[in-house]
Amino acid sequence: MATFMRNSDAFTWAMEADPRLRSTVVSIVLLDRSPDWDEVRDRLDLISRKLPMFRQRVVASPPPAPPRWEYVRDFDLGYHIRRTSCPGAGGIEDVLEVARLAEMQDFDRARALWEVTLIDGLKDGGAAMICKFHHALTDGVGGVQIAMNLFNLSEEIYPHESLPPEPQGYDPSLLGDYRDSWRYDADLMGKALIGVVKTAPRLLIDSVRRPISTVRSAAATTASVYRTVRPIARTGSPLITERGLIRRLGVHEVPKSLLREAAHRCGGALNDAFVAGVAGGLRQYHEKHGVEIGDLHLSMPISLRTAADEMGGNRITLMRFDVPVSEADPAARIKAIHQRTGAVRDERSLPYTQLIAGALNLMPRWYIGSVLRHVDFVASDVPGVPVRVYLGGAAVRAQYAFGPTIGASVNVTLLTYVDTCAIGINVDTVAIPDYDVFYDAIVAGFDELTSLAT
Numbered sequence: 001m002a003t004f005m006r007n008s009d010a011f012t013w014a015m016e017a018d019p020r021l022r023s024t025v026v027s028i029v030l031l032d033r034s035p036d037w038d039e040v041r042d043r044l045d046l047i048s049r050k051l052p053m054f055r056q057r058v059v060a061s062p063p064p065a066p067p068r069w070e071y072v073r074d075f076d077l078g079y080h081i082r083r084t085s086c087p088g089a090g091g092i093e094d095v096l097e098v099a100r101l102a103e104m105q106d107f108d109r110a111r112a113l114w115e116v117t118l119i120d121g122l123k124d125g126g127a128a129m130i131c132k133f134h135h136a137l138t139d140g141v142g143g144v145q146i147a148m149n150l151f152n153l154s155e156e157i158y159p160h161e162s163l164p165p166e167p168q169g170y171d172p173s174l175l176g177d178y179r180d181s182w183r184y185d186a187d188l189m190g191k192a193l194i195g196v197v198k199t200a201p202r203l204l205i206d207s208v209r210r211p212i213s214t215v216r217s218a219a220a221t222t223a224s225v226y227r228t229v230r231p232i233a234r235t236g237s238p239l240i241t242e243r244g245l246i247r248r249l250g251v252h253e254v255p256k257s258l259l260r261e262a263a264h265r266c267g268g269a270l271n272d273a274f275v276a277g278v279a280g281g282l283r284q285y286h287e288k289h290g291v292e293i294g295d296l297h298l299s300m301p302i303s304l305r306t307a308a309d310e311m312g313g314n315r316i317t318l319m320r321f322d323v324p325v326s327e328a329d330p331a332a333r334i335k336a337i338h339q340r341t342g343a344v345r346d347e348r349s350l351p352y353t354q355l356i357a358g359a360l361n362l363m364p365r366w367y368i369g370s371v372l373r374h375v376d377f378v379a380s381d382v383p384g385v386p387v388r389v390y391l392g393g394a395a396v397r398a399q400y401a402f403g404p405t406i407g408a409s410v411n412v413t414l415l416t417y418v419d420t421c422a423i424g425i426n427v428d429t430v431a432i433p434d435y436d437v438f439y440d441a442i443v444a445g446f447d448e449l450t451s452l453a454t
Contacts, residue, residue, distance in 0.1 A: 003069045005058065007357035009136040009314055010066035011368075013058060014361060018369045019106070020243050020407060020428075023135035026103045027143070027401045027415075027424075028095060028251075034120050034127040035392025037083060039157050043150045043392075044081055044116060049164050051146070051312050053137050055112055066361065071167060072112055082117045090123035095130070096249045102132045103402060103426065104247050113137055127394065138312040140382035140401065140415070141303055145311045151389035151396065224348035228319065228356060231367075232374040236296040236322065237282075239289055240409045243373050244430025250439050251400050252423040254446050259421050261453035266331045268338035271381040271414075273449050274421070275300070275341070276333040278379050278412045279325045281445030285438050286325075295322035296376040299408060302345060304353065317353040318406075319344045320375060330448040372407030384416040400424040412442070 005013060015021045048054040056069040088094035098119060107113050113134035120127050131143075138146060152158070235241050254277075256270070263273035275298070286293040298321060305315035321344050327333040349356065360368065380403045389396050401415040402424040409431035413424045425442060432438045 003052070003056075004061065005066045005068065005136065006314070007066060007354045007361060008317060011357045011361050012135055012314075013067055015365060015368050015372070015406075016106075017365050018407075019245055020405075021369060021372055022106065023404045023406060024103055024107070025133055025135055025140075025143070025401070025403055026099050026249075027131045027399065028099055029129040029131070029391065029396055030092075030095075030398040031127045031129065031391060031394040032397055033125060033394045035118070035129075035394040036157060037118065037392070039392040040118065040129075040150075041077070041081055042160070042163070045077055046160065046163055047146060047149055048075075048077065048080075048112075049166060050149070052167060053112070053312070054114060055167055057109065057111055058113070058136070072110075075112065075166075080112060080115050082115070084117060084119055085121045086119045086123075086128070090121055092251065095119060095122070095128045096251070099130050099402065100247055100249045102130055103249065104245065107134060126397065129391065135404065136314055139301065139303070139305070139314045139316045140380060140403075140413070141305055142312040142315065143401075144382065144384055148385065148389075149311070151385070151391055153387065153389060155390045155393050155395060157393050221348045225352065225356060227321075228347065228349045229360065230320075231371050232297055232320070235374050235409075236325075236376050237286065237291075237293060237409075239286055239291045239293075240376065240431045242430050243407060243409070244428055246429045247405070248427045248429050248435045249402055250425040250427070250435070252425065252439075252443055252446065253398070254421045254423065254450060256416055256419050256421045258450040258453040259446075262330075262449045263334060265452055266334040266338075268334040270421075272334050272338040272341060274381050274414045275323065275337050275379050276330060277446040277449045278377065278442065279323050279327075279333060279337070279445070280330055280448050281438075281442035282377065283325045283328070284444050285432075285441035288437055288441060292326075294324075294326050296325045297321075297374065298323045299372075299375045299378045299406070300341070300344070301378075301380050301403075302350065304350070317350065317357075319347065330452060334449075369407065375406075375408045378403060378405060378408045378411040380411065380413045382413065382415045384422075386416070386418065388418055398422055402426040410438075 012023045053069055055071055055075045057072050058067050059070045061068050086094050114137060115132045117130045259273050260270050263270050282296060283293060299318050301316040302319050303316055309315055321340055324333060324336045327336060382401060384399060399415055399417045400422045401413045403411040403413040405411045405426055405428050409428050411426040415422050427435055429435060
């Protein structure tokens with residue numbers, strides 16, 4: 001039977017009917033010199049043969065089944081792997097401009113949903129690799145897993161495993177599509193029925209033995225699901241309300257030891273300090289415009305990945321909650337965010353992510369878009385590679401990730417590499433037209449936190 005998209009990925013795919021909600025992820029890898037191009041091609045070819053979705057496209061299924069993955073019969077690796085020279089003076093700003101244009105361009109949906117571009121000729125003699133992929137292919141943690149199949153632990157280029165044969169697809173047919181969709185729907189109904197058969201007796205017994213606690217548990221689960229899908233009528237910010245299609249990318253670095261120390265001194269984790277830094281920057285940005293601010297709506301990816309999950313793949317869910325941006329004391333801000341993120345990670349709705357996404361897939365697209373466009377910002381913390389690595393003989397100097405805004409005004413993504421927290425900033429310039437002012441405010445927000453550690 002065909003491989004169908006998970007409900008959460010189908011939701012991400014369908015909401016792109018509004019281009020402001022695209023789920024394109026871009027990352028930048030800075031190298032100390034140009035890598036061995038043949039080695040890079042071979043590594044990417046190997047990855048594309050190991051992971052089916054890297055040679056597949058998404059096609060529609062007969063309703064009500066979700067879209068499915070289908071092999072691209074005329075797959076061309078040369079289309080997905082490109083090489084060019086750096087424009088302009090060859091600085092990081094020029095690399096960011098190439099990445100910005102890639103981030104704003106939609107994928108050719110007749111092909112696999114990823115592209116890699118190697119940029120030679122940086123002014124310091126280095127090179128850069130820009131990786132672009134759709135979020136349905138993988139999440140941040142899955143992307144790091146894939147990267148470890150691309151990188152080496154030494155600048156020496158060693159022989160790697162031989163390439164497996166190219167995967168072969170099948171010739172789709174209308175009858176076969178309907179047959180697979182019918183099987184999918186029947187399998188889904190069967191699993192639902194089995195779940196009811198297994199759960200109903202236990203629920204009946206619990207309701208007799210412990211009626212009050214059973215009712216309370218059901219009410220708590222219902223409330224948790226509502227918090228996950230609740231509509232947001234307007235943005236928390238009275239200043240950043242519009243949304244558009246133009247993006248601006250920026251980068252910033254913070255020593256991981258300082259950010260972690262600041263978090264620990266305030267009883268929080270690294271992610272709490274990271275979100276507090278972004279919140280502090282947003283507070284200062286509003287202050288620069290003379291606008292009072294309270295709580296802002298945050299979307300934060302929560303990883304559902306387990307040790308049993310295969311490499312790659314998208315195993316996250318987006319949780320929305322409010323962050324105390326108005327809190328001027330960075331220590332108090334970290335403590336408050338630690339409490340709120342802890343509550344979100346313990347939400348009863350998390351095990352039902354796919355069921356919730358399936359229900360949302362039945363909602364009108366305009367409704368979903370109106371909800372997402374009222375989220376103020378997205379913050380994502382991705383644990384990266386903890387040791388120095390090499391690509392085709394070239395040393396990796398830095399890595400930055402830029403997550404999609406998916407309707408928010410800005411996405412700030414933290415990707416760790418060795419002892420550095422590399423921060424990628426993806427700004428919707430219609431929402432935030434004065435990028436330089438905003439960037440300075442974000443930097444100041446993280447300076448507040450590192451001062452706690454020093």
